[in-house]
Amino acid sequence: MATTGKQLFTTLDADGTLTVAIEDVTFPDPTGNQVLVKMEAAPINPSDLAILVGAADLENASYTPGKFVATVPEPFNAGSKARHGLKLPAGNEGAGTVIAAGDSDAAKALVGQRVSCVPGNAYSQYCIADASMCLALGDHTAEDGASAFVNPMTALGFVETARADRQDAMLHTVGASNLGQMLTRICKEDGIGLVNIVRKTSQADLLAGLGSTHVVNSSEDGFMQQLCSAIEDTGAFYGFDPIGGGHAVDTAFKAMEQVAVSKMTEYSRYGSNQPKRMFIYGRLDTGPTILTPSYGFGWTLSGWLLFPFLQSAGRETVDRMRKRVRDNLTTTFASPYKTRVNLDEMLTKEAVTDYRGMKTGEKYLVTPWS
């Protein structure tokens, strides 16, 4: 059986030329624990964008049906040296129907079922996926299950990470994102304190509507004071940031330290002893992270990524997390979409420019057969 279909590839050449194009591909038969999935829906997540478009100049790119060619400016091109010349697939996750399986019992059991999967080449009409990473969707639609992995498991991963560090509260610097909304629901369900930072009144209203008790708007006067007050209320000296560049982490550390210092009875030139911990899990801002010397030495900042976390968490924890996602797919973990595009449509100037903007509540869904 030779299965052929369309798949997206992204190639960055050494001179900074980025070519993203749909090609016809022959998919191999699945072996062992693999399944072959006819893909029905795949989201465009912020974590997909780095490899899909990165810092490319989309305004001056050339667009033809099923293809665009753009230039990636320096220093971003040199920073991507490791991928120069490689033709890479894209799309972390999606959902579709299993049409063939390898020899393993787990793989064979999925044939004919609709599943959520994490193939890494989800912008494609077919994917080879690992059965152990598939989630059988039952009666759910492909759209219900398309985003069942990256954001749900990341949000649950934050809670697992915080609990492992014996924290019962956390701060999130982009509260109103799709992931932020899931985190808000999870923390509410689990009784974990959560400080949500947003940029707009509409985002604050949205989170308040989800029951978030500590929403702080960075565009308002008195933001810093409100942030300190929310940290003091919740005890959130621990947080997660998808922005990466600029002062997002710095602001969080500053506020945490101000709260800690306000409780000190004696001056210390070294700042408070309150441990402060932040994780950067994304790069919405690709500029450098700026850390000012304003919070002593009692702080730790780490990168955080889903796959290394899952590896270290172990099978039992991961299975428990996945069960929770499946049981609450259209409630706690629901993902709304702004637009549906097929593989050709996702490479038009209008579409690429729009989804690269990563605006809150404007996620794209790729439906490769539409």
Added chain:
Amino acid sequence: MATTGKQLFTTLDADGTLTVAIEDVTFPDPTGNQVLVKMEAAPINPSDLAILVGAADLENASYTPGKFVATVPEPFNAGSKARHGLKLPAGNEGAGTVIAAGDSDAAKALVGQRVSCVPGNAYSQYCIADASMCLALGDHTAEDGASAFVNPMTALGFVETARADRQDAMLHTVGASNLGQMLTRICKEDGIGLVNIVRKTSQADLLAGLGSTHVVNSSEDGFMQQLCSAIEDTGAFYGFDPIGGGHAVDTAFKAMEQVAVSKMTEYSRYGSNQPKRMFIYGRLDTGPTILTPSYGFGWTLSGWLLFPFLQSAGRETVDRMRKRVRDNLTTTFASPYKTRVNLDEMLTKEAVTDYRGMKTGEKYLVTPWS
């Protein structure tokens, strides 16, 4: 018994006026586990400078015998808000002779002995010190023992920290400092790999003379390549940085990641899985720390301070470290001094300007009775 003597105080007012002056003080009788030490020598360490002079404008300060008054510019003055109006002592450590003791056996046993101590007001003719933090110096001079705590325990603390994280190699961004030289000797004695970064050929020569096998000069062409090669040789994906501001940590992370990526067989948009860890333990550069998005998400950066480390390390470890310092005071842990000044002399324009420069090998020693 009323003991009186001279002591240095540093006061920062809300308007940014910094007054550093010698005053006559009456010292209380020691109680409990305290001892009264007649101080003979105290070093001016980088860690003392923040509170002593900070970012004050020394060029336009007013100098009178035993006093200077300077202005601390913004944003440094506002950043020191917590100390506004407080008259603070200075001088972490020093050595002298115990002339009185509280009731405890440990305190009484030290009477008449020369000790190294950590009183926090070491720029003084007398100090009250905690007997449990005193190190009896036997036949050593006060100059031998004046710097027996901060740098030796910090360098040993790095080794303890690395070992607790199961590391057998580390990187140090200011290799030729007094602390860096101690670290070089310790790592050599303990068989720990060490990558020393220096800025000058003379510093590279100095460290080579101490037996350092991996010295990399940041002023030379090919620095980055040499740094990568040293990291690859030693496996130092772990390091300590006293600079804080600028790109020192960023450069270390970049080089570590380059080494890790060069060993990868498959491209990953997320960078390598090699954990990379750095600690900032000082602020030689008070500018912001700049972290570029050049090394994926597998990194952690923390502040590191001696006193919180010692608290978490526990008594047994600390005692073992202190014994090693005492047994090797004039070899592994020797501190040379450029100049000796008394309390008045340390507040002259010439002296303050010179020691604030923190040049390698130009440490000042305060001898309050000279």
